[in-house]
Amino acid sequence: MTPTTERIAVARERLARLPRLEIACLPTPLEEHQRLAAELGLASLLVKREDLTGLAFGGNKVRELDFIMAAAVAAEADTFVAGGGGTQSNHARQCAAAARKVGLEPVIVLRRTAETRHASGNLLVTELLADDVRWVDIDAGLSDREATADAMDLVADELRAAGRTPYVLRSSFHPLAAAGYVDAGLELVEQLAARGVDDAQVVCSSMGATRVGLHLALAACGLNWPIHAMGWRPTDDGLSDRLVRLADETVELTGLEVPPYDRSAFTTFDHGGPAYGVPSAAGAAAAALAARTEGLLLDPVYTAKAFAGMIAEVGSGRIDRSRPIVFVHSGGLPVVFAQDGAGTEAG
Known part of the structure; x- marks a missing residue:
C-alpha cells in the first residue's frame, strides 16, 4: 500500500462516520478527451463526469x-x-x-x-x-x-x-455538501492512480462546497495539486474568507487530517461574466468546441464558462498546458433547453 492509498483509506474511514444515503450513482466516470486536448494544445485533458450522478438529470x-x-x-x-x-x-x-x-x-x-x-x-x-x-x-x-x-x-x-x-437547507455552502466532494476528490485520486497519473491540476466552476471538498480531499491525500476554480466576481463578498470558514467547519465535522491552509489556498479566477447565471459569448464558443470535437455537452452557464475560463488561463500561462488537467463537469444540462437566444439566467 502506497502512502497515498493509506491516506485515502484513513480519509474514507473518517467520512464513513457520517450518515449517508446512496442517492447518487457513483463512481462517476473519468473520461480522457484526446481530440479536445489536441485542439487546445494540452498534454492531457480528462473530464470528471459529475453530470452523470443519475438523479433528475444529475449534477x-x-x-x-x-x-x-x-x-x-x-x-x-x-x-x-x-x-x-x-x-x-x-x-x-x-x-x-x-x-x-x-x-x-x-x-x-x-x-x-x-x-x-x-x-x-x-x-x-x-x-x-x-x-x-x-x-x-x-x-x-x-x-x-x-x-x-x-x-x-x-x-x-x-x-x-x-x-x-x-x-x-438555506444554502449548499454547507459542510455536509463539502463532505460529498471530499468523497469525490478521493474517488478522483483513485481513478487517476489507476490510469498511472500521479500529478494533475483540477478545474471546476464551483465557488463553494465542491471546490472546498476537492481541496480537502487532495490535502488529506498529501497531494499539492492546484485547483483552478472559475466564478463570477469572486472577491465581492470576501469569498476566500468564507471558503476558509467552510473548510474549517468541514474538517471539524469529518475529522480529516489535513495540513494547515489559509485563504491563499482558495483563489478563484473571475470568468463568470457578463453576469451571474447568464451565458457568455466565450462560454458559447467553448461549448460548441467541446460538442463538435468530442460530443461533450456543457451547460451554457456554469461548465461552459468554466471551460472557457480554463482555455483563457491556459493561454495566459496560469494553467500549465504540459501538466494533466482534470475538468470537473458539474452538470446543469437542463438549462440548454431553456435558451431562447437572448440568454437565460440560472442559479
Missing part, C-alpha cells in the same frame, strides 16, 4: 445531497425546504428530486427573474417534482442569498405552525 449537488438528506431523515423531517437560486436553478432541481427520493415533501424557494413565466429547462423539472414552489422578490437592501434564506426561514415557520417538521 454535482446530487453527490452533496447524499449527506444532507441523511441529516434530514435523521432529524425526522417530513418536508425539505431548499432552493435559493433563480428560475433555472440546478440546485433547486436536484434538491426537489432528492427530497422525493427519500420520501420528503419538497418546498422550493426561488428568486423571481425575468424568465419566471417560462416553464422550461430546470424550472420545468422542478415544478414536475415539487407541488410547492415559492417565489421571492428580492429586497434591494439585501443580497440574493440573504433574501432567499430569510424567505426559507419564514416558510419553515409556516410549516411548523401547520404541524409539519421541515428541514431547511
Whole structure:
C-alpha cells in the first residue's frame, strides 16, 4: 500500500462516520478527451463526469445531497425546504428530486427573474417534482442569498405552525455538501492512480462546497495539486474568507487530517461574466468546441464558462498546458433547453 492509498483509506474511514444515503450513482466516470486536448494544445485533458450522478438529470449537488438528506431523515423531517437560486436553478432541481427520493415533501424557494413565466429547462423539472414552489422578490437592501434564506426561514415557520417538521437547507455552502466532494476528490485520486497519473491540476466552476471538498480531499491525500476554480466576481463578498470558514467547519465535522491552509489556498479566477447565471459569448464558443470535437455537452452557464475560463488561463500561462488537467463537469444540462437566444439566467 502506497502512502497515498493509506491516506485515502484513513480519509474514507473518517467520512464513513457520517450518515449517508446512496442517492447518487457513483463512481462517476473519468473520461480522457484526446481530440479536445489536441485542439487546445494540452498534454492531457480528462473530464470528471459529475453530470452523470443519475438523479433528475444529475449534477454535482446530487453527490452533496447524499449527506444532507441523511441529516434530514435523521432529524425526522417530513418536508425539505431548499432552493435559493433563480428560475433555472440546478440546485433547486436536484434538491426537489432528492427530497422525493427519500420520501420528503419538497418546498422550493426561488428568486423571481425575468424568465419566471417560462416553464422550461430546470424550472420545468422542478415544478414536475415539487407541488410547492415559492417565489421571492428580492429586497434591494439585501443580497440574493440573504433574501432567499430569510424567505426559507419564514416558510419553515409556516410549516411548523401547520404541524409539519421541515428541514431547511438555506444554502449548499454547507459542510455536509463539502463532505460529498471530499468523497469525490478521493474517488478522483483513485481513478487517476489507476490510469498511472500521479500529478494533475483540477478545474471546476464551483465557488463553494465542491471546490472546498476537492481541496480537502487532495490535502488529506498529501497531494499539492492546484485547483483552478472559475466564478463570477469572486472577491465581492470576501469569498476566500468564507471558503476558509467552510473548510474549517468541514474538517471539524469529518475529522480529516489535513495540513494547515489559509485563504491563499482558495483563489478563484473571475470568468463568470457578463453576469451571474447568464451565458457568455466565450462560454458559447467553448461549448460548441467541446460538442463538435468530442460530443461533450456543457451547460451554457456554469461548465461552459468554466471551460472557457480554463482555455483563457491556459493561454495566459496560469494553467500549465504540459501538466494533466482534470475538468470537473458539474452538470446543469437542463438549462440548454431553456435558451431562447437572448440568454437565460440560472442559479
